Amino acid sequence: MFSESFAEAWRARYGVDPGFELPELAPFLRHRSVRDFAPEPIGERTLSALIAAAQSASTSSNLQLWSVVSVDAPESRAAFAELAGNQRQILSAARFLVFCADHHRLRRAGARVGEDCEGLDYAEFGLMAFLDAALAAERLVCAAEALGLGACYIGAVRNDLQRSSALLGLPSGVAPLFGLCLGWPEAGCAAEIKPRLDQAVVWHRERYDPQAEVAAYDERMRPFYVSQGMKGEVTWSMRSARRVDGRHMTGREVLKAFFERVGFWIR
Ligand SMILES: Cc1cc2nc3c(=O)[nH]c(=O)nc-3n(C[C@H](O)[C@H](O)[C@H](O)COP(=O)(O)O)c2cc1C
Structure with missing residues (x-):
């Protein structure tokens, strides 16, 4: 489309x-995030093929420290939409997936062969799980887009990690990272390609340039914001800095404690 x-x-x-x-x-x-979906379903075969694409991503040491839970039950969808600040695309998407960091599966496999897998307590293996999940998800998104599907990540599942975990029945050693809405874009879907930072400030040659400036991007984003019905005078720098001012954490300020409690990033 x-x-x-x-x-x-x-x-x-x-x-x-x-x-x-x-x-x-x-x-x-x-690519653009799609938030308006047509009511057509995504069949089991298609989803299975998309999961195969996700599993085809590279994974550190082939440890495959991630899992994904598909959420179809309307009551669970409604609960996720609510905890994510009433994001309507969670309800209208043909499929809703939650990608998780997963140490549980390897701990069990290790226990069966007499290993304690203590190293999983280190930040290194927490990071590995986060990276694996992200790489798998983005490969799935690329595959989905190749089929004409649209996708929208949902970081807001981290607004309430306890509740998200309970809805998914996650054991200790498994933590929800982000959701993913998938569906066929609604006819006439207005999602636009969003401008990105100049390559010169993202792509450094040989050595990092700490003076790289984003002022040109602030200017370029103005008309995009206006086209989306947002205030043009509020620049990308202003919006982005506000996003990380520590006063808009929407429940995510407890993230470190949560991850430690379920067995990630302990040492
Ligand atoms: C990990 C992650 C979490 C995100 N969470 C949300 C979300 O909760 N709701 C939403 O509408 N978009 C979410 N997005 C989409 C971003 O807002 C979007 O990718 C970004 O604004 C760039 O726009 P584009 O994808 O259309 O290029 C998320 C994206 C990522 C990668």
Whole structure:
């Protein structure tokens, strides 16, 4: 349904012409989060193929320290939508998945062969689980978009980790990281390609440039905000800095304690 060429998608990302064409990469550049879904379902086979794509992602030492829970029951969907601040896309998505960091499975496998797996207490293996889950999820999103599906991550499942865990029946050693809405974009879905930072401030050559400035991006984001019905005078820097001012934690200030309690990042 989204059909921008490589050059069109590049212009939307950076506000300038790429000066070259690489059509094979157009599908990757034309990503946007989709929050308006048509009522058509995503069948079991399709979902199974998407999970296979996710499992095909690289994974540190092949430990595969992640799991995903699909949530179809309307009452669970409603509970997730509510704890996520009434995000309607959780209800209208054909599928809702929650990606989890998972040490439980390896601990059990280790116990069966007489290993205590104590190393999982280290931050290193917590980080590995987070990375594995993120890499798997994004590969699933790329695969879904290749089919014409739309996706929207839901970090707001972390607004109430206790409740999210209870809804999913997670044992100790498994922690919810983020949700993912999947579905067919509604006809006429207005989701747009969102501009990104200039490559010059993200891509450093040989050595990191600590003076890289985002002022040009602030300017480029203005018309995008206005097109989305948001205030143009509130820049990306202002919005983003406010987002991390520590006063808008929406329940996530307890995250460190939660992860420690369920067995991650202890040492
Ligand atoms: C881990 C993660 C969590 C996110 N959580 C939410 C969310 O709770 N609700 C939402 O509407 N979008 C969420 N998003 C989507 C981002 O807002 C979106 O990716 C970002 O604004 C860039 O827009 P784009 O994906 O359209 O390019 C999340 C994205 C990521 C990667």
